[in-house]
Amino acid sequence: MSSAVHDTFAIERTYPAPIERVxxxxxxxxxxxxWFGDDAEVESIDEHTLDFRVGGGEHLTAKAGGSVxxxxxxxxxxxxxxxxxxxxxxxxxGRRMSVSVGSVELTPVPxxxxxxxxxxxxxxxxxxxxxxxxAGTREFLESLARYLERTA
Amino acid sequence: xxxxxxxxxxxxxxEHLGRGPAAVSExxxxxxxxxxxxxxxxxxxxxxxxxxxxxxxxxxxxxLEVTRLQTVQDWIDDRRRGxxxxxDRLGEYLAADPAPGIQPxxxxxxxxxxxxxxxxxxxxx
Numbered sequence: 001m002s003s004a005v006h007d008t009f010a011i012e013r014t015y016p017a018p019i020e021r022v023x024x025x026x027x028x029x030x031x032x033x034x035w036f037g038d039d040a041e042v043e044s045i046d047e048h049t050l051d052f053r054v055g056g057g058e059h060l061t062a063k064a065g066g067s068v069x070x071x072x073x074x075x076x077x078x079x080x081x082x083x084x085x086x087x088x089x090x091x092x093x094g095r096r097m098s099v100s101v102g103s104v105e106l107t108p109v110p111x112x113x114x115x116x117x118x119x120x121x122x123x124x125x126x127x128x129x130x131x132x133x134x135a136g137t138r139e140f141l142e143s144l145a146r147y148l149e150r151t152a
Numbered sequence: 153x154x155x156x157x158x159x160x161x162x163x164x165x166x167e168h169l170g171r172g173p174a175a176v177s178e179x180x181x182x183x184x185x186x187x188x189x190x191x192x193x194x195x196x197x198x199x200x201x202x203x204x205x206x207x208x209x210x211x212x213x214x215x216l217e218v219t220r221l222q223t224v225q226d227w228i229d230d231r232r233r234g235x236x237x238x239x240d241r242l243g244e245y246l247a248a249d250p251a252p253g254i255q256p257x258x259x260x261x262x263x264x265x266x267x268x269x270x271x272x273x274x275x276x277x
Binding site: 005009011013021034035036098100115121123 | 240244
């Protein structure tokens with residue numbers, strides 16, 4: 001039994017900062033490490049490297065919730081102060097969970113910069129054991145109820 | 153479907169199956185009701201598509217039909233929430249650490265036309 005599920009989502013933000021600064025926040029390890037992996041759920045970041053150029057990539061290893069998350073990406077397109085496109089894999093405890101194409105597009109707007117981040121993902125199986133079993137019973141029933149509402 | 157879930161025994165069966173596929177006898181063991189009663193409850197769950205069962209030899213094994221799909225959906229939701237938090241942190245980073253030589257915003261409150269960000273800041277802190 002194997003399968004892949006496809007999904008696309010886009011998130012938009014507008015920052016009161018010039019486009020050069022928003023772009024620069026993605027373009028160096030010094031800037032990106034300030035915000036990219038620093039999540040409340042993350043227990044530790046064990047490795048983070050960034051080679052911000054076409055053909056270069058980013059690697060991040062972090063621990064969260066008792067699992068090891070690995071993020072491996074490669075840049076395919078970078079236009080300074082405009083956009084970047086990368087592809088990446090996510091691993092949880094050594095298992096490949098998703099392969100995605102991510103892009104960030106920046107547009108100047110009055111007083112700031114609009115950022116649109118789009119992710120086209122292919123989500124792989126392998127989740128049905130660890131993740132589901134880790135979920136608490138109540139959590140599971142709540143998510144089941146959400147699923148039923150969506151599919152009713 | 154919600155009617156099927158309204159019964160506490162059926163919810164316990166779903167909870168059990170949420171941990172992985174199980175034989176009917178395994179499902180019945182912790183329950184204070186007879187095996188035929190458990191089978192009846194399972195038939196209700198099968199009838200609305202929540203549970204699938206398969207008989208191999210003398211053992212009927214049940215599995216939750218929505219589990220895998222739901223798990224993938226949870227993962228996708230997680231990925232999206234992760235990016236939302238990251239982009240909020242980017243906003244905090246940009247606000248807290250203006251680069252030298254670039255004029256900071258003249259007011260603490262950003263102009264109304266650029267407050268399109270619908271997410272409250274720092275909600276996950």
